[in-house]
Amino acid sequence: MSSPVLSIRNLTVEIPTRHGILRPVDGVSYDIAKGEILGVVGESGAGKSMAGNAVIGLLNPPAHISEGEIRVGETRVDNLSGEQMRRMRGKEIGMVFQDPLTSLNPLLRIGDQLTETMLAHLDISRSEAEKRAVAALEEVGIPGAAERVGSYPHEFSGGMRQRVVIALALCAEPSLIIADEPTTALDVSVQAQIISLLKKLCRERGTAVMLITHDMGVIAEAADRVAVMYAGQLAELGPVRDVLTAPHHPYTDGLMGSTPLASRGKDRLHQIPGAMPRLDALPTGCAFHPRCPQAQDQCRKTPGPRIEDGAGRVACWYPMTREAVA
């Protein structure tokens, strides 16, 4: 296997506060290969976005990377200076955020935003950049791209705006895209269009995608592999079909059970008792044990095992063993 596009090892993000140090991301390791979509899933506060922000160097101080290593291709990026990181962003790593309106500059025509990005990162002339801007908009499926380059962001609908943001993320031809809840603000039919577009671009260009979402359905449809996060830690990592149909971690199992499904009919939904713990009040031992139906003494005392080297499957002392549905 060729070397991964993104490789995260033992990533830990700390926020020092008056009441002690919080760890919104705690010892997370995973890889994303060329052309692969890794889904990062978890509930609010699980640390999924924080891990994404750490990769692109957008952690808000006082949050900082305290341990671990992030590599994009051959370059180690977690210890780059602000100026070096600024050059990586956009060039090597593209970003797509949840709200397309706030990720675009409302005062600039979208064509100018695209050419500006390309001129900053690529060694090309302005006229070449303008030509590529039209091509980029065509590629993401904006009708009449040649005329639309002169439009402002407010003249587009939500779905079209998110396409513009994707074009913007892709225009400098990065090897990795971090998409943080890219479809959460959109309607289902538009969501299906955006997901299909992301998959197509990823396949054609070999771009690696880190798809951060809370929606299991989106993960099932788009991702190749999935990383499930809970309270800052990686709970389970594996091929999407295996993890979703035969979860090994009781948390993943609970999550799947609480999702309403056509095949389950109108039976009561499975409930995970309680709520995710606050970061300043993490339980001892495995963070999930107070909500876990099969917690034992060891779970209460010893922190759960880690998924090391991004290759393991489950961070649980007593994983559930099941066969994946073929």
Added chain:
Amino acid sequence: MALVDIRGLTRIFDVSKPWLNRVVERRQKAFLTAVSDVSFDIAERSVYALVGESGSGKSTIGKMLVGLLPPSDGSVEIRGVDLARETDAAKVDAVRRDIQMIFQDPFASLNPRWRVRDIIAEPVAARGGETTGLAERLLEQVGLSARDAGKFPHEFSGGQRQRICIARALASEPKLIVCDEPTSALDVSVQAQVLNLMSDLKDTFGLTYLFISHDLTVVQHMADRIGVLYLGRLVEEADPEALFEDPKHPYTQMLLAAAPQLDNFGREVPPPTGEIPDPINPPTGCAFHPRCAIATSICSQKRPEMRLLRGARVACHLAE
């Protein structure tokens, strides 16, 4: 007899520019038809779900049902009383007592300066009812603790706040609760807790829900009857089994195909084309015809009537 009887409900908003702009720029007045000629019944002790994408008018219908907005045309009758036209104040008052609402955002719908006890007792206190111990009792019924009554809303998580909203809605012992996207702001595991609670309370108190949501899987789980809205028009109405097994309207088919599913790994389907048109200038005839794969010339000329088809009501010229 149906608890709620909605006939030809229409709501038009005036979205014109100010008078001076209209004169200077020579613009016409502009009107947005948010809800157009919608008719359906809600049976007592059932869950009626309205689904649709943003701008389909589902929340506007909910607001007209509880009386927060007057209809432009048509009527909403609740147990035979039309809230917008009834002149007998006593009758209106009796019906209003029976309606409550739960909103989407549990952070915005609770007064941050009130204690939970006062928030929950308010619907009863406002009518001069007896409120001793009421909040405590209701809190336990929705799965919180009686001790929480003295706390403020900021001390609770999103799911707990939604439980408080439910407790408040139950305080006046309503018959009908309009739930506008009650779980859209919640995580899946919390959503499961709230949906289960709502099902339990429905059985305990004999409630009727109008459940407004954009999430098809949630609707399928909760509803006894589902109405699908597109651009302010009811395009299909059916029981959940019929709707999901055998969708008849091309829009419903598109919506179901677009919804992400947990058991479709790496599914490759052609995504839907186009977007919801501008409601100020809706397409002529059937509102869906510009995006419809089977549209013919009649679709752009004549608006389809609701007709019965294999147990469902569908507004399409061509559905078979």
